[in-house]
Amino acid sequence: MNPRPSRDVVRRAPKVLLHDHLDGGLRPATVLELAREVGHELPADDAESLGRWFAESADSGSLVRYLETFDHTVGVMQTAPALTRVARECVEDLAADGVVYAEIRYAPEQHVTNGLTLDEVVAAVQEGFDQGVEAAGGTIVVRQLLTAMRHAARSMEIAQLAVSWRDRGVAGFDIAGAEAGFPPTRHLDAFEYLQRENFHFTIHAGEAFGLPSIWQAIQWCGADRLGHGVRIIDDITVHDGGKVELGLLASYVRDKRIPLEMAPASNVQTGAAPSIAEHPIGLLTKLRFRVTVNTDNRLMSQTSMTSEMHALVEAFDYGLDDLRWFTINAMKSAFLPFDERLAIIDGVIKPGYAELAAR
Structure with missing residues (x-):
């Protein structure tokens, strides 16, 4: 038996998050307060309206417009105290929300407008995470x-920055931004450097662009x-009769x-999937x-790990066993040393799900 868990049960389940953008997860009230401090103009002047504006703007079905919402979050994340606060929150x-392990990504190069160095950006975020x-x-x-921005030319610099912080809180590297016209191979020197340094990296691929982007990212x-x-x-390919053929x-x-x-949720917003029920x-x-x-982006998608998992429960009739499978998949895939991954799987995730299943 693998009964459907309620939203409250999903919230209490241990969860692992590998893909979450720091500049996409701010509290609306925090955006307002930080904007007032620096004189950044926002499209709304109360937290509820601002939160709604972010969701509606991101809900356009266009990745390009979705990315435009970040002008306001990145705009208020240009000082060390602001970065530390956002990271802590x-x-x-x-x-x-019941998350027991998280890898949070952001692009240091986008937070130097007011004079912070790349190193100071990473230090400020780390201080917030520690708090x-x-x-x-x-x-x-x-x-x-x-993260390095795929349309920019700082990927090697950011890769070297990541490696220099490898024992101080940074677990990996990423590239992000609009896929079309900016293939990952533009940053091949950075990826080759990371491989020589035995360092982990993920690549945004196969979201707004198709198989060539995935092929390049991997091969x-x-x-x-x-x-x-x-x-x-x-x-x-799913043939008539249900036979599935993999390329x-x-x-x-x-x-x-x-x-x-x-x-x-993010994929539906950007048009990468028509609905949760039809999501690949x-x-x-x-x-x-x-x-x-x-x-992906908790503010823009008005989401959380509980919301994402519970939506899958509703759409696909998943039970606790399925959620446990997703969670262990993620922990196995984390950019953390093997023994530390195993300790969280055996010491936190499995006992947490066993306790929920026993109720």
Whole structure:
């Protein structure tokens, strides 16, 4: 028996988050307060209206317009105190949502407008994460992923920054931004450097652009994980009668257990999937790809890990066993040393789900 868990049960379940943007998860009230401090003009002047504006603007079905909402969050994250506050509140919100391990990504190069150095940006975020973990009583482990913008030319610089912080809170590297016209191979030197340094990285691929983006991310750049990867479904054919045929790339991704950092609510907003019920995560889970569930941008999508998982419960009739599978998938795929991953799986995730199942 694997009965449908209620939203409250999902909230209490241990959860692991691999794909969450720091600048996409601010509290609306915090955006307002920080904007007033620096004179940044916002499209609304109360928290409720502002939160609604972010959601509606991000709900356009266009990735380009979705990304425009970040002008306001990044705009108020240009000082060390602001970065520390946003990072601390991020950890507090995730811990309250039952997240036990999280990798939070952001692009340091986007936070230097007011004169901070890249190093000072990372230090400010780390201070906030440390404060948040302490406030949560150590119930959550948090690591940074440093992102380079794919339309810019600072990927090698950010890769070197990530490696220099590898023992001080940074677990990996990422590239993000509009996919079309900015293939990951533009940053090949950075990825080759990271491989030589035995460092982990994920690549946003297969969200707004199709199979060539995924193929390049894996076969040219050597990505450990795929950010979204939802378009891998284009290489899978479901024939009349239900027989499923995997193309060469889809077979490779499944065979190699390459993790897919899927964010259903965000994918629906950006038009990468028509609805939660029609999201490729259903078929990919059935085919046992290394699927993980993520929030992407909690503010823009008005979401949380509880919301994402409960939406899957409603759409696909998943039970606790399925949620446990997603969670262990994510923890196995984390950019954390093997023994530390195992300790969280055996000491936190499995006992947490066993306790919920026994009730």
